[in-house]
Amino acid sequence: MGSAAITVDRLTKRFPAPGATEKFTVLHDISLTVEEGRFVSIVGPSGCGKSTLLNVIAGIETADGGAVTIHPRAGRSAAAPRIGYVFQSPRLLNWLTVESNIHFVLEAQSVPRPRWRELVAKNLDMVGLAGQERNYPLNLSGGMQQRVAIARALAIEPDILLMDEPFSHLDAITARKMRFDLMDILQRAKPTILFVTHDLAEAVFLSDSIYMMSTKPARIFKRVTIDIPRPRQPDDAELFDLEKTLVREFFSVVEANG
Numbered sequence: 001m002g003s004a005a006i007t008v009d010r011l012t013k014r015f016p017a018p019g020a021t022e023k024f025t026v027l028h029d030i031s032l033t034v035e036e037g038r039f040v041s042i043v044g045p046s047g048c049g050k051s052t053l054l055n056v057i058a059g060i061e062t063a064d065g066g067a068v069t070i071h072p073r074a075g076r077s078a079a080a081p082r083i084g085y086v087f088q089s090p091r092l093l094n095w096l097t098v099e100s101n102i103h104f105v106l107e108a109q110s111v112p113r114p115r116w117r118e119l120v121a122k123n124l125d126m127v128g129l130a131g132q133e134r135n136y137p138l139n140l141s142g143g144m145q146q147r148v149a150i151a152r153a154l155a156i157e158p159d160i161l162l163m164d165e166p167f168s169h170l171d172a173i174t175a176r177k178m179r180f181d182l183m184d185i186l187q188r189a190k191p192t193i194l195f196v197t198h199d200l201a202e203a204v205f206l207s208d209s210i211y212m213m214s215t216k217p218a219r220i221f222k223r224v225t226i227d228i229p230r231p232r233q234p235d236d237a238e239l240f241d242l243e244k245t246l247v248r249e250f251f252s253v254v255e256a257n258g
Contacts, residue, residue, distance in 0.1 A: 003074040005081070005160055005192040006034040006057060012065035013052055023064075026052050028217035030066070034160075036074060039186065039193040041203035043250075044213030050196040051088075053218070054164050057194065058085055073159050082109065084158030084191070086166045090145040092137040092152075098124070099133040102152045109156045123151040126185050143174040150182070154189050161191040165198070176234065179205060183231065200250070204243045205234055212246070214253055221253055 011030040014023035026049040034040045044050050055061040057068050070081055092101050102120050111119065124130055127147040137145050146166060153161060167175040179202065186193065197203050203210050204226060212222040224246065228238050 002035040002037065004033050004069075004071050005036045005038075005073070006032075006194060007069040007071065008032045008053075008057065008066070009069070010066040011053070011056065011063050011068065013049070013056060013061065014064045025217040027056075028219050030218070030220055032211050032220060032223070034192060034194050036192050037190060038208045039195065039206055041195045041197055041207040041210045042213055043197055043200055043203045043210055043246075044218060045215055046198050048213055048215050049218035050198075050213060051164050053213075054085075054162050054194065054196050058083060058162055070160065081159035082156055084153035084156055084161045086146075086149050086153045086161070086163045088165045088168055090137070090142075090149040092145055092148060094137045097134050097136055098129070098140075098148050101137070101148060102155050105152050105156055111156060119155045119157075120151075123155045124148075126154065126188065127151045128181065141174075143170055143178065146170065146178070147181075150185070154185070154191075158191050161193050163193060163195045165196055167202070168197070168199075175202075179234075182206070200246050201234070201239075201243050204239050204246070205232055210246070212250060212253075222249065 009031055011027055012025065013027040014025050017024045030053060042050050042053065052061060056063050070083070072079065073081060093104065096104065099120050103116055106116050106119065120133060124132060127150050129144060129147050129151065137148065140148070150166070167178055170178065183206065195206060207226055209226060210224045211220050212224065213219070214221050226242065228236070232239060
């Protein structure tokens with residue numbers, strides 16, 4: 001195992017329950033490690049708390065117990081690593097151009113202004129949107145908007161990239177293409193990735209390892225390492241066999257907890 005980029009240690013998260021005096025537990029005793037430069041997925045059913053876990057790691061939500069540690073990159077200064085976040089929906093500002101949407105996060109991250117033009121051009125080209133700088137989000141398809149969101153997250157040159165079901169709102173053909181494109185992009189950008197999905201096939205295709213999460217209160221019940229070489233193809237028999245095995249195991253856990 002390489003150096004850790006993210007460590008989650010016995011994390012618990014609770015939310016107020018409507019009409020109740022006590023909070024209900026969403027995440028219970030969650031522990032996981034994401035190594036530098038690895039693509040790690042968290043897989044679980046919709047609504048189990050995966051996005052909440054990602055938000056706690058990002059610092060958007062606070063934990064009720066346990067700890068999250070974001071480690072400085074090996075061989076670098078102790079400065080806090082830069083974190084990019086790709087949400088389920090693009091979350092673009094429709095009144096700003098594509099270029100200005102990216103400028104917005106560059107300014108928020110205190111990236112020097114002389115680099116903005118280079119970073120916009122480089123990352124739009126990387127996601128296949130060169131020449132769209134002056135266009136507006138509402139003129140773009142859903143897939144193109146999500147590509148802008150990925151370019152925006154990559155433009156800050158993140159050490160860690162958090163991705164919350166980024167393809168879940170796309171049609172199957174567009175989502176399939178974007179998975180391939182994501183693999184190509186990340187071969188060049190090389191951040192550490194923590195990717196949330198409810199799609200086991202997607203996780204098996206993309207990941208170096210997978211954490212499997214149960215229903216609420218969510219807990220991690222298995223970590224799977226995927227040693228299948230890259231580049232991968234979605235119809236690879238080895239990937240399909242692994243997916244079938246994980247599906248059976250996942251449903252056995254869900255039924256046991258149900």
